[in-house]
Amino acid sequence: MKPKFSLKIKSILIVLMIALVLSGTAIFISYRVYATTMDNRYRTTAMDLAKTAAALADPDAVAQYAEQMMQIYRADPMQEPETDEELAAYYARYDDITGDAYYSVLYKALDSIKSNNGDVLYLYLFVLDPDTKTGVYLIDIDASEYACPMGTWDIIYEGNYAVFEDPTIGFPAYISNSEYGWLCSAGAPVYGTDGSVIAYAMIDVSMDEVMADREAFLENILLIMVIATLVLALLLMWIINRIVVRPINSLSFAAASFVSDQKADGEVSAISQLDIRTSDEIQNLSESIKRMERDINQYIEDLGNVTAEKERIGAELDIARHIQASMLPCIFPAFPERNEIDIYATMNPAKEVGGDFYDFFMVDDRHLAIVMADVSGKGVPAALFMVIGKTLIKDHTTPGSDLGTVFTEVNNLLCESNSEELFITAFEGVLDLVTGEFVYVNAGHEMPFICKAGGDFEPYKIRAAFVLAGMENMRYRAGSMTLEPGDKIFQYTDGVTEATNSHNELYGMERLTAILNQVKNQTPSGILPAVKADVDAFVGEAPQFDDITMLCLEYKARMEPKEDDR
Amino acid sequence: MTIEKNLNGTELSAAIAGRLDTTTAPELEASLKESLDGVTRLVLDFAALEYLSSAGLRVLLAAQKTMNKQGEMIIRNVNETIGEIFDVTGFVDILTIE
Numbered sequence: 286m287k288p289k290f291s292l293k294i295k296s297i298l299i300v301l302m303i304a305l306v307l308s309g310t311a312i313f314i315s316y317r318v319y320a321t322t323m324d325n326r327y328r329t330t331a332m333d334l335a336k337t338a339a340a341l342a343d344p345d346a347v348a349q350y351a352e353q354m355m356q357i358y359r360a361d362p363m364q365e366p367e368t369d370e371e372l373a374a375y376y377a378r379y380d381d382i383t384g385d386a387y388y389s390v391l392y393k394a395l396d397s398i399k400s401n402n403g404d405v406l407y408l409y410l411f412v413l414d415p416d417t418k419t420g421v422y423l424i425d426i427d428a429s430e431y432a433c434p435m436g437t438w439d440i441i442y443e444g445n446y447a448v449f450e451d452p453t454i455g456f457p458a459y460i461s462n463s464e465y466g467w468l469c470s471a472g473a474p475v476y477g478t479d480g481s482v483i484a485y486a487m488i489d490v491s492m493d494e495v496m497a498d499r500e501a502f503l504e505n506i507l508l509i510m511v512i513a514t515l516v517l518a519l520l521l522m523w524i525i526n527r528i529v530v531r532p533i534n535s536l537s538f539a540a541a542s543f544v545s546d547q548k549a550d551g552e553v554s555a556i557s558q559l560d561i562r563t564s565d566e567i568q569n570l571s572e573s574i575k576r577m578e579r580d581i582n583q584y585i586e587d588l589g590n591v592t593a594e595k596e597r598i599g600a601e602l603d604i605a606r607h608i609q610a611s612m613l614p615c616i617f618p619a620f621p622e623r624n625e626i627d628i629y630a631t632m633n634p635a636k637e638v639g640g641d642f643y644d645f646f647m648v649d650d651r652h653l654a655i656v657m658a659d660v661s662g663k664g665v666p667a668a669l670f671m672v673i674g675k676t677l678i679k680d681h682t683t684p685g686s687d688l689g690t691v692f693t694e695v696n697n698l699l700c701e702s703n704s705e706e707l708f709i710t711a712f713e714g715v716l717d718l719v720t721g722e723f724v725y726v727n728a729g730h731e732m733p734f735i736c737k738a739g740g741d742f743e744p745y746k747i748r749a750a751f752v753l754a755g756m757e758n759m760r761y762r763a764g765s766m767t768l769e770p771g772d773k774i775f776q777y778t779d780g781v782t783e784a785t786n787s788h789n790e791l792y793g794m795e796r797l798t799a800i801l802n803q804v805k806n807q808t809p810s811g812i813l814p815a816v817k818a819d820v821d822a823f824v825g826e827a828p829q830f831d832d833i834t835m836l837c838l839e840y841k842a843r844m845e846p847k848e849d850d851r
Numbered sequence: 852m853t854i855e856k857n858l859n860g861t862e863l864s865a866a867i868a869g870r871l872d873t874t875t876a877p878e879l880e881a882s883l884k885e886s887l888d889g890v891t892r893l894v895l896d897f898a899a900l901e902y903l904s905s906a907g908l909r910v911l912l913a914a915q916k917t918m919n920k921q922g923e924m925i926i927r928n929v930n931e932t933i934g935e936i937f938d939v940t941g942f943v944d945i946l947t948i949e
Contacts (some may be wrong), residue, residue, distance in 0.1 A: 706909060732939070748938075749940060749941040750941045751941035752912075754911075759945075
């Protein structure tokens with residue numbers, strides 16, 4: 286079975302996630318530290334340069350230039366000449382000031398600062414006009430055509446308005462990205478001899494190179510992180526594969542082939558061949574599975590022995606059941622040469638050997654004995670007890686013997702050999718075929734059903750004596766009735782009336798009486814199967830708990846007495 | 852089947868309810884066996900007993916035999932169904948039924 290998400294893929298995903306978070310954090314922090322450091326350095330440099338430039342200018346000259354320039358400027362501030370001619374005319378108004386000898390000296394001095402600091406892009410001095418919130422250029426160190434001659438004015442950004450309140454603040458260094466590229470700009474006040482601020486030295490330092498460095502830094506660090514992550518992931522994949530996935534796969538394979546290994550006799554099982562030495566939980570698992578296999582094998586072996594033993598016992602019980610069944614007379618018609626009687630009996634044992642039995646035999650030429658009995662309990666003990674009981678009853682029923690005496694003697698004998706507290710309910714009757722006299726004795730057994738010729742089957746109420754083998758020295762007395770030709774006797778065990786269906790209902794006397802009377806006109810060999818079929822239909826799918834044993838005797842005709850009997 | 856036992860000195864009362872058949876009889880047998888030591892009077896209450904099979908009768912017989920040696924056994928509140936079983940099996944002759 287192939288897993289949807291293998292451990293390998295899971296572990297790689299986890300490594301990638303961790304690497305992503307870690308390297309992302311690392312890159313972010315290092316970039317920020319690097320960028321902040323560089324920015325601060327540039328701010329300091331820009332401000333230092335601006336201060337140097339401010340200190341370099343001669344305060345008196347600058348103050349004079351500023352005053353003259355502002356006089357011209359304020360006369361008509363914020364002019365915006367459009368044509369080249371107008372522009373030239375505008376600037377020409379300041380020519381008197383710029384023509385001063387010191388003006389070119391100042392230019393050279395400031396130019397030396399600019400040229401000695403390669404990054405300085407622009408360097409100029411300007412004077413603030415608080416009324417128009419503008420800065421008016423006093424000098425711009427720029428030889429290109431884009432230079433701003435004296436009189437050029439620039440709007441001061443609102444962000445810098447604090448300088449109008451306190452001129453000594455100047456323009457603190459700030460970084461911007463505009464059409465001029467990345468710039469770090471700063472402005473330092475130029476103080477006059479009286480300590481007042483007369484102008485500002487402005488510096489713009491190019492940061493394009495630094496910014497390019499910064500991007501390169503970002504690219505490099507990203508590349509390194511990606512490579513490190515990939516290497517780590519591959520390494521981890523290899524490690525996971527080696528110490529987790531492979532051992533688990535081999536365990537899985539060995540476990541899956543357990544049953545097929547069992548079937549292939551004599552071969553060494555895959556589990557016992559496992560050799561996992563990871564010194565961790567997986568090795569423990571492997572050891573446990575090996576131990577489990579040994580235990581299971583032991584268990585299977587034990588189970589096999591037990592099963593074999595059970596089968597042997599089962600087979601022997603089966604034989605016992607056959608022997609038990611064959612002890613009961615089972616050849617019908619039982620007395621084909623006699624037309625005075627018709628007898629039929631059946632026993633359907635429950636699953637195991639049981640304790641029910643019936644019997645019938647000729648005591649002498651004119652006396653037929655029938656026996657119906659049920660040993661309490663089930664299984665082998667009941668079956669053995671049944672054999673004893675059946676043999677004793679038959680042995681003691683001799684010609685001319687009183688049935689009460691027979692049961693009294695049998696009871697005492699059974700009590701002697703009864704260590705298991707078993708007992709037998711038994712009914713025995715002896716029919717005189719000549720007179721129809723039916724002598725019976727009942728030791729705790731069900732009442733027989735009698736069906737008089739032309740009448741119905743009815744339970745024949747006789748008081749039962751105590752069961753056999755229950756207690757010594759019980760006295761049993763025989764009773765008697767007279768049967769006429771055409772009468773039938775039906776005797777059974779409680780397996781019939783106590784047959785139980787799946788609703789836990791008992792079959793009961795009423796159902797038995799009803800079915801008996803439905804089929805009362807049939808022969809005994811027709812009545813019993815009909816009753817059995819009715820019981821089966823009632824029980825349905827429910828299992829049979831007790832033996833179902835029945836006997837039916839029909840007294841068909843009187844026997845002609847022999848000469849010496851008269 | 853449920854068994855409710857109550858020992859009062861040397862008198863043991865046991866109320867048995869439900870079905871006393873092949874499957875439940877061993878339980879009653881074991882239950883009585885462990886409690887009968889020194890008991891001189893055993894009173895069984897069958898008021899709630901619904902059914903009694905031959906396996907149950909066997910347990911009663913064993914108990915009766917034990918109690919014959921050490922005292923007496925009395926069965927109370929026998930209903931019609933159970934009484935009929937006692938009649939049919941002749942157990943009325945050996946049991947003391949009140």
